Amino acid sequence: MAEIFSPVDIGSIHLETPIMNGAGPVKLPEHVLEIARSDAGAIVLGSITIEERFGNAGVVYARGKDDIYSLNSKGLPNGGLFYYRDKLPELVSIAHDHGKPLIVSIAGFSPEEYARLSDVVINSGVDGQELNLGCPNVWGKDGKQKRIASFDEDLTGETLRQVEQAVGPDAWTAVKLSPFSDPIALQSIANILSQSRLVTAVTSTNTFPNAFSFNEEDSPAIDPGGGLSGLAGKALKPIGIGQVRQLRSVLPSAIAIIGVGGISNSQDVFDYLRAGADATQITTAYINFGSQVFRRARGNG
Numbered sequence: 001m002a003e004i005f006s007p008v009d010i011g012s013i014h015l016e017t018p019i020m021n022g023a024g025p026v027k028l029p030e031h032v033l034e035i036a037r038s039d040a041g042a043i044v045l046g047s048i049t050i051e052e053r054f055g056n057a058g059v060v061y062a063r064g065k066d067d068i069y070s071l072n073s074k075g076l077p078n079g080g081l082f083y084y085r086d087k088l089p090e091l092v093s094i095a096h097d098h099g100k101p102l103i104v105s106i107a108g109f110s111p112e113e114y115a116r117l118s119d120v121v122i123n124s125g126v127d128g129q130e131l132n133l134g135c136p137n138v139w140g141k142d143g144k145q146k147r148i149a150s151f152d153e154d155l156t157g158e159t160l161r162q163v164e165q166a167v168g169p170d171a172w173t174a175v176k177l178s179p180f181s182d183p184i185a186l187q188s189i190a191n192i193l194s195q196s197r198l199v200t201a202v203t204s205t206n207t208f209p210n211a212f213s214f215n216e217e218d219s220p221a222i223d224p225g226g227g228l229s230g231l232a233g234k235a236l237k238p239i240g241i242g243q244v245r246q247l248r249s250v251l252p253s254a255i256a257i258i259g260v261g262g263i264s265n266s267q268d269v270f271d272y273l274r275a276g277a278d279a280t281q282i283t284t285a286y287i288n289f290g291s292q293v294f295r296r297a298r299g300n301g
């Protein structure tokens, strides 16, 4: 195929093309196999949590008119750490047999949980981990929304410290953030990330928290959380690129940036790369259009 984008190395991970799936839709061996067979440069599995989670109930994903955005409130469904501890060697083999690295996204509910997850994941032979510090869609039994970790500098710093203690500073680690509307808060979190020896890359951005839309029956488009849900897809692209541009200006050059938000074709990838991203991820367009999106993003089809 005619390649537009050059291969890139992010720390110890080599990407034949700077495009991979974003965390969320890839949870099972058949999902891993689908990305392995696609034109993506790497596979991102998860997010996975310690406990098995069934996710939120009811309508948890909605497509905006003309796919201008997606809303979701999945609530991190996944098989839990015991399931993945047994499955990861097989998933690593599937990825490596297809010449692709496997990155596992982990989501804890405390620094200790991130450290436990990280210990198992890194010692399973995966190529890297992505710490999901930006999930907005977790609601407690009390009906209250859980804190988004990347908006809490102390929590972020403590999580990085405990993960580094568990797996050492050389474990390939990306940190995924929620989008910041406050430029000073973005700079502060970038400082925390810069001070950690652990951080290989920053992934930006997770969904924009607590968006809301009505469906055609005039009800909330999404059931959990009274309809408040994470916005992604095309509408997120200028926000995501703005995050990447700001992060590139404040992070040291040794920390790579993985851009994500609203990518569905090669122009979108190009725009993220020229704003300062080293690689990119695609979630909504993969969910909506399947794994052929990676071929299109590489400039074919």
Ligand SMILES: Cc1cc2nc3c(=O)[nH]c(=O)nc-3n(C[C@H](O)[C@H](O)[C@H](O)COP(=O)(O)O)c2cc1C
Residues within 6 Å of the ligand: 022, 023, 024, 025, 046, 047, 061, 070, 071, 072, 074, 076, 105, 132, 135, 176, 205, 206, 207, 231, 232, 233, 234, 236, 260, 261, 262, 263, 281, 282, 283, 284, 285, 287
């Ligand atoms: C249905 C769905 C589930 C997601 N689940 C996760 C997740 O488990 N972990 C995570 O870090 N991000 C998750 N995300 C966020 C995406 O990986 C991505 O950061 C965001 O959707 C923006 O990219 P996009 O516009 O290509 O969708 C999810 C997004 C969607 C739409």
